[in-house]
Each structure stands twice: as C-alpha cells, then as structure tokens.
Amino acid sequence: MNSRQSFLRFLGLDGFFALASRVQRAFLRWRLLQHQAFALGSANPCGSRSVAESPLLRFALAGIKGAVVFLLVSALARLADSFDFKTRRRRRRKGWGGGSRRGGGTLRWVVRLSGLCSAAIVMVLLAPSLQSFPPAEAIRSSQYLRFPGGGYNHQLAASAVETKGFSFRQAPWFYNAADCEPPSANGSSVCDSSLVHVAITLDEEYLRGSIAAVHSLLTHARCPESVFFHFLVVEMGLESVVRSAFPGLRFKTYYFDPDRVRWLISTSVRQALDQPLNYARIYLADILERCVSRVIYLDSDLVVVDDISKLWRKGLGSRAVGAPEYCQANFTKYFTDRFWSNRRLAATFSGRRPCYFNTGVMVIDLLRWRRAGYTRRIERWMEVQKRGATSGGAGRIYELGSLPPFLLVFAGQVAPIEHRWNQHGLGGDNVNGSCRNLHPGPVSLLHWSGKGKPWLRLDSNQPCPLDHLWAPYDLYGFAAI
Numbered sequence: 001m002n003s004r005q006s007f008l009r010f011l012g013l014d015g016f017f018a019l020a021s022r023v024q025r026a027f028l029r030w031r032l033l034q035h036q037a038f039a040l041g042s043a044n045p046c047g048s049r050s051v052a053e054s055p056l057l058r059f060a061l062a063g064i065k066g067a068v069v070f071l072l073v074s075a076l077a078r079l080a081d082s083f084d085f086k087t088r089r090r091r092r093r094k095g096w097g098g099g100s101r102r103g104g105g106t107l108r109w110v111v112r113l114s115g116l117c118s119a120a121i122v123m124v125l126l127a128p129s130l131q132s133f134p135p136a137e138a139i140r141s142s143q144y145l146r147f148p149g150g151g152y153n154h155q156l157a158a159s160a161v162e163t164k165g166f167s168f169r170q171a172p173w174f175y176n177a178a179d180c181e182p183p184s185a186n187g188s189s190v191c192d193s194s195l196v197h198v199a200i201t202l203d204e205e206y207l208r209g210s211i212a213a214v215h216s217l218l219t220h221a222r223c224p225e226s227v228f229f230h231f232l233v234v235e236m237g238l239e240s241v242v243r244s245a246f247p248g249l250r251f252k253t254y255y256f257d258p259d260r261v262r263w264l265i266s267t268s269v270r271q272a273l274d275q276p277l278n279y280a281r282i283y284l285a286d287i288l289e290r291c292v293s294r295v296i297y298l299d300s301d302l303v304v305v306d307d308i309s310k311l312w313r314k315g316l317g318s319r320a321v322g323a324p325e326y327c328q329a330n331f332t333k334y335f336t337d338r339f340w341s342n343r344r345l346a347a348t349f350s351g352r353r354p355c356y357f358n359t360g361v362m363v364i365d366l367l368r369w370r371r372a373g374y375t376r377r378i379e380r381w382m383e384v385q386k387r388g389a390t391s392g393g394a395g396r397i398y399e400l401g402s403l404p405p406f407l408l409v410f411a412g413q414v415a416p417i418e419h420r421w422n423q424h425g426l427g428g429d430n431v432n433g434s435c436r437n438l439h440p441g442p443v444s445l446l447h448w449s450g451k452g453k454p455w456l457r458l459d460s461n462q463p464c465p466l467d468h469l470w471a472p473y474d475l476y477g478f479a480a481i
Helices: 003-011 016-043 055-094 100-126 154-158 207-220 239-245 276-287 308-312 337-341 343-349 366-372 374-390 403-410 454-459 465-469
Strands: 166-168 196-202 227-233 250-255 294-298 302-304 321-323 361-365 445-447 476-478
Touching (some): 196 207, 207 302, 207 454, 207 476, 227 276, 239 250, 276 361, 276 366, 294 308, 294 366, 337 343, 366 374
Parallel strands (some): 196 227, 196 294, 227 250
Antiparallel strands (some): 294 361
C-alpha cells in the first residue's frame, strides 16, 4: 500500500476516489450523448426525450454533488480530530496538563466550522442545478446572443454553452396524442406523407417572433411530432437557435438567395416590406422538395391558438391558394390611381370578384402552383411595378410590398377559409402601429400584421391589451449563469 492509499484510508476516503472516477466517466459519457443529441437536431424523433431533460438524472447529479460535499466535511473533521489527538499526546509527554482538552476541542470545532463554510461555498459553486428555474422549461444557451450595443455575435454564441445575458430558453417537449397517426417508416424524412408542412422565415429582426410562432403552434397542436417546419433564411447559422429552443423539432432550413428577387423589389411605405426574405413565399414551390405537395405559410408575427391540423385539412377545391378573405375591405386602396385609370390594367380583375386577403397565412397547393407557373406570373407584375417606379414613381401601380402582386394573380380565385385563422391587423397600420381590437367571432390565430410588433411594445412598457396574449409563447429571456 503506497502513501497515498494510506492517507486516504486514514481519512476514510479510500473508496471515494474510485467512486469519483466512475462518476466522472459516467458524466463524460452523458455529456457526449448530450452533444450528439444536439448535433443530430432535427434527425431526432420528437418523442425521444433528451438525457439532459430527465428529472431523475438531474436529481442524481445533485445527490452526487451533495455526497461530495458531505465527504469533504467528513475529511476535514477527521483531519481536525487527528490534529487534536496528536496535540494532546504531545502535551502529555511534555507534562503540560490543564486545559488541553478544552483547547484541543476549541481548535477542532474551529476547523470543523471552517470546513463547513468551505463546503457550503463548494456546494454553491458545484450545484447550479439547485437554482430556481421556470417549472415548465429548462433554460439553456440559445447559441444566439443579443448584446446591449445591438446586433448579434454568432461566433461567440457558437462557442458558448451557458452565457450571461439574453438568450432563447428551451421549450418543453411536445408529444403526439394517443389517436395521432404514427409517422411512417420514413421517420423524420421530409417526404413522409403523414406530416403537416409549415413554412416560416427566419431573420435576425423577426427571430423572436418566429420562435414564438413555432412555440404556439406546438403548444396547441394535437400531433406536434407530425409537424415538419421549413425555415427560409438569407443568412446561415440561425438553425442552431431553433435546435437549441426545440431540440426534437423536425425541420429543415433553406437558403434563399436575396439576389433572386432584389432586382424586382420597389420601395414601399415601410422598409420592412422591402426585405428580400419578405418575398421568399413566392418561391416556395421552387425551394421545397418536389415530394411536398402542400404547405402552410405563416408570417413571423403571429401565434397559433388552435390545432394546426384543422387548417391543414381545409379543402382547396380547384384553387392553388386558400386564405381568409375580407370582401368588405376597400379593395381599390391596394392599387394606385394610375392602375385603376389604365383600362388595360384594371381589366385584370374582369370576370372575378376580387377580395382582399392577407398573405401572412396561406394554405398552398404546390402541385397546382407549379403546373400553373404562378411564380413567374407574380414576377411579371413585379416587373411592371418596377418599370413604373423607376420613371419617377408616376408609373407605380401599388405602394405596398409583396401583397399586391399576390392580389393581382389570386384575388377572386382564392379558396375561402374561416376568418378565425387570421385575426390580422393587430399591429395597427403601416405608419402608426396603433392598438386594435379583435374582429368579431372565434379565434384560432392572432396576427400582428402592421407596424406594431408585440415584443417591441412589451419591451418598451407600452403594450397594447392584446400583446399580452402573445407574451406566454415568448422564449426570449435571461439564460442560466
């Protein structure tokens, strides 16, 4: 037996370090599994709970930490007793006598108290799991950090595991109800015929809204594991945010080249409407896989408060696009006087009963879209607008962004869907962004179209009453320290 083993046996810890070694190896294996699950991302089935999410494992780790602290305190007390014993024996040999027991006892309790304080400090440092977290979700690093000076640092965020400051928290796991159709043998393949396909854009400015939209949809979906998300991006790296907030989510990201549409965009009443990503919905039939025959397109400034499969099952008949129509709206205001005064242009709607519809919520039959070549039809109208805008603005046929080209192609030929699926306009108009009330009737989807966005108004402590209906789905907040 070497001196180290003798010392450990003296302290009563000869079996501790063997246990600690085994715990360390188990912990390393757990971390490896955690990183593998994180790297797999969308390939993981939604129903497989991550090892890191197991309450039993968190309890076990906390117990191990407590055992370490207890053993540390025992070791310090054993050292104190040994020191006290040797001190008393030395005093007897020298014939000191008297209050040696009291002095030794005082010293022993001083050392024990000091050890207890040290152990408490170690306990605080080693047990962040004892901190208070929201009960329904585990706060994790979002790998996407906002800094007080504005903007985002992707490189720093990519190397961070847990960071101070703001981040997106991890949402709870969502599972299918018992009566949901199980995924086919294709597993998480995008071509699985049992999936509900949803397309949403991701960009820095609206990322908070996109995450909240996904969270709300999963919260109210009866079969959340059967929803496949298609995220359109103009910058790579944002998929790590989604994977961090929703580890088991089925999704795929698609890069949308801004140059594909930039040359067709003319300025509108609001700068946000002029961003190339705002036009990506026009190209869904070209971007998504050919096996995807239908998709629900959703804007980033909404929350779904009903089962999304109800919207998915809406029949479109012979139409390529389904959406709530608002025929009571003044349709003429979406185009300029120049458009309506030109007999040839105004004849575009002849034989149709055109009604306004909001393009932030659409059910699209991609097969019919591809066969009819609707992407190119929309682009032609954008070319007409662009030519008119370059001649001093006198030839403009509309003032808004991507909406008017959709109206020119589809107005009067849209499969009607109940208004409950797009309670839009909650962001006010495109200039003031004032507060608005809900339309009469039931609600399945709340849409903050317009200038005012709920996260901005909530952060500025000037929310509209309906903004508080968006707040429960917001995952943006402080990360664990």
